[in-house]
Amino acid sequence: MRISKKGLYALEAMIRLARNYPEPTKISNIAASEDIPQKFLELILLHLKMARFVDSLRGAHGGYLLRRPPRDIFLGEIIRAIDGSLSPIADNESLKRLVKNDKKHSALYQVFLDVRNATAEILDHTSLAQLAGRSSGSSRS
Template structure:
């Protein structure tokens, strides 16, 4: 299950994508439009800014805007930034592998075999779905 923070981050990115290329939105606008608590949104946008997804502009036409095209922002990379590894078991994580404490043999672990298929399918969907796809309801999955 993804965290509320990750869900809000994705919703904020979608909201910025809806605004259009190079268009800024102030935090209050995003907060109201997406029903995200303003203080929490500030923290999320700062994290997204540090990671190079968004930028902020000061002044009269200031606010936040996407730094990358919506087509280039994948759900998987946002989830990994906010929530960490996208794996149902620690022994299946690509970036934070850890042997399961209760497993004596990963090669023969029936549970691992099933969840490996789940992890692969999940990664495939998340890493092939962009913010632009979310706007259109499209997916690159056949």
């Protein structure tokens, strides 16, 4: 799995929105607090809006806000929306076919499938609420 800069910034922005939930947050505030270039952040938030993770409100008290509670949004779904598959090579179904059909290398491909599954297990069960509630110095237990 490779997370792009866009994917990393999307996660950082979503965690910021989770910390402010249910209040809207201005793009300029997210960009400044997370050190994300504002023009790039605008494109990322538009992508997240089209993927139905966020909404935008106009006006003096407007900004972006999460469409669902932070406890119901998981890192895996955000990463897939921005960067695609979590598989280290190919997509998950192609990887399963390689394990089944390439007997000579199936043990190797099985390792990659196991890596993908372990990664997905963690990312699909880590919510924005969990990360938003942690102090910046905390580590995962």
